[in-house]
Amino acid sequence: MVRTYVDGHNHANSGRARMLKQDVIGRLFRDEAKRRPTLRWTDIKDEIYMRYIISVSKWICQKARRIAFNLVMETQRQQFAKLWDYEYELQRSNEGTTTEIVTIPQANGKQQFDKFYICFEPLRRTWKSCCRPIIGLDGAFLKWEMKGEILAAVGRDADNQIYPIAWTIVRVEDTDSWTWCVEKLKKDLLLELGDGLTIMSDKQKGLVNAVGALLPKAEHRHCARHIFANWRKTHGDYVHEGFFWAIAYSGTEGDYMYNIVALRKYDPLACEDLLKTDPKTWCRSFFSYHSSCEDVCNNLYESFNRTIKDARKLPVLNMLEEVRRIAMKRNSKLAAKTQKCKGRFHPKVLLILEANRRSSKFSSFLKSGEHKYEVLEGSGSYCVNLLRRECACNQ
Structure with missing residues (x-):
């Protein structure tokens, strides 16, 4: 029973609590240490202040972090035993x-x-x-x-x-x-x-x-992404990147040779460095067809x-x-x-077939000469896509 309660105080909050020791903090942050292996002592200090408006010293936070990870390690050892x-x-x-x-x-x-x-x-x-x-x-x-x-x-x-x-x-x-x-x-x-x-x-x-x-x-x-990451350490500008992916995604050996010659003209040393890795292992034009997969990455x-x-x-x-x-x-x-799929083919496969049909139709349209557009060599996919859109609108 509280007989007398005095609500008047003449001192400021110290922001410290003697009962908040490293063992208590370690148990509080055990689950956090399990989720975040990169947990730092500064994170513990800031989190305690945000939760309880209590300031804890650097040394206590460092010891608490070590205790929390020791508890996690003990859990790991127990699970390995099971x-x-x-x-x-x-x-x-x-x-x-x-x-x-x-x-x-x-x-x-x-x-x-x-x-x-x-x-x-x-x-x-x-x-x-x-x-x-x-x-x-x-x-x-x-x-x-x-x-x-x-x-x-x-x-x-x-x-x-x-x-x-x-x-x-x-x-x-x-x-x-x-x-x-x-x-x-x-x-x-x-x-x-x-x-x-x-x-x-x-x-x-x-x-x-x-x-x-x-x-x-x-x-x-x-x-191909790992090969490019190693190659770009020496030849890493934007133009080299375009040449590399053009070579990697070459659909035929003719396209491959065309892109290799273009890179050799631009930078012979970069071309020689690239050919040190066997193109048959990362260039699409050399892939076999039995896998039914054309990924280069x-x-x-x-x-x-x-x-x-x-x-x-x-x-x-x-x-x-x-x-x-x-x-x-x-x-x-x-x-x-x-x-839920109705029909012989999956909707995603039908979209790919439709995209190939349109691409084939567009290629035939360009070869026919029945248009007023001129596609410049090396104009890039952006210009070709714009031309595709305009042709589709006109049709």
Whole structure:
């Protein structure tokens, strides 16, 4: 019971609280540290002041940040210890699912996690029966204090959209990790030596060696965006960029030779540097037709990597479950959309066919000479598009 209450004060607010120690702050920001691995002590200091109008010293915030990340690391270790239970549950609830955990024995008798591969039977079966014979391979860093990467294999479905096939958690991205991952993928998808298969990736040395050793007959394309990023370090002005993409998107060998000659006339040294990378691996004119995909960039994996961007911030089990849910919801959504499709072809395919028909009609119109327009050599796609619009309006 409060018998006497005096509301008069003769001192100002100090902005400090003795009970707000580093242990308390660390527990308050544990979840924030889990979501934001780049959390700084200044962020903690500013957030406390905004929430409670209390000022905390720099040293307490630094200690609190260390405590918060230690708590997160402890959660990570606990989840890594439960990986075998998670693997058993996946195999129990998803018949035919392929999983494998690899560990490294330590001198103290304990086992250190190394790799974890997952490939669900429905994804494997659907890719073999319905998808295009092209696979994009790449890795992305996990946003933890503990180092690690996720390696994923992503395909193209009949509608030319991404289709996740399998993913692997590894400690480091090297030749051994990629060799093991590609070998597991080769066995699950029955790829044999890679006949009739196309692999799309960057020029990561371990990945190139693994694909060359295990899938020697597969067509291995390299992402043109990565090649351009290396080439532009020396030849990086706007004109060089236009020449590069004109070469990369050349539809025939004649177009390729025309664009190469144009680049050689403009900058012979840049042309020689570009040809040091085999054009057959990144120029469209040399691609085979069996993959039914004309991509020159590894957009397959980049799109998938963006969808799991937030999942990569989570602890390992939460991350794996989130990736599984993303793939499951995506396939369910596309299946529902397919049920509504009427006709033999998908609407997106019909749009592409219609665009090609109009382009062919426009080319015939220009060749006929029955117009008052003059298309200048090297006028660029912008002028040609304007001309297309004006011709369509006149017709």
